[in-house]
Amino acid sequence: MSGTETLVGVIPESRREEIQVHLDTWRGHRLCNVRVFLLEFDGVELDEPRATKKGVVLKPDKLPELIRALAKVCELEGVALDLGSEAAA
Numbered sequence: 001m002s003g004t005e006t007l008v009g010v011i012p013e014s015r016r017e018e019i020q021v022h023l024d025t026w027r028g029h030r031l032c033n034v035r036v037f038l039l040e041f042d043g044v045e046l047d048e049p050r051a052t053k054k055g056v057v058l059k060p061d062k063l064p065e066l067i068r069a070l071a072k073v074c075e076l077e078g079v080a081l082d083l084g085s086e087a088a089a
Contacts, residue, residue: 003027016040018049023060033057 003026011019013036022033035055040046058066074081 005033020049020051024057030060031057032060032063 003024006023007020008023009021011021013019016039018037018039020033020035020037022035024031024033033055034057036052037049038046038052039049041050071081073079
C-alpha cells in the first residue's frame with residue numbers, strides 16, 4: 001500500500017512470522033492494515049520483515065465491530081482480555 005504509514009503494533013506469531021498493525025493513508029483515506037510479515041524465507045533470515053498477502057484492511061470506523069468480534073472469541077475461548085495502558089498507547 002502506498003501513502004503514509006504509521007506502525008502501531010507488532011505481535012510476534014512465530015520464529016518466521018509476525019503480525020504488524022499499521023494506520024495508513026491511501027488516496028486520502030485512513031485505513032487500518034493488519035498484515036502478516038515474514039521474518040525469514042526458505043530458512044534464511046530477512047534483513048527486514050516482508051509483507052505477505054495475508055491480512056485485512058479496514059476503515060477505522062469498522063474497528064469497533066472487529067474488536068467486539070475478537071472480544072467474543074476471547075470470551076468463548078476463555079482468554080483474558082486486558083485492554084490496559086498498552087492498548088491506549
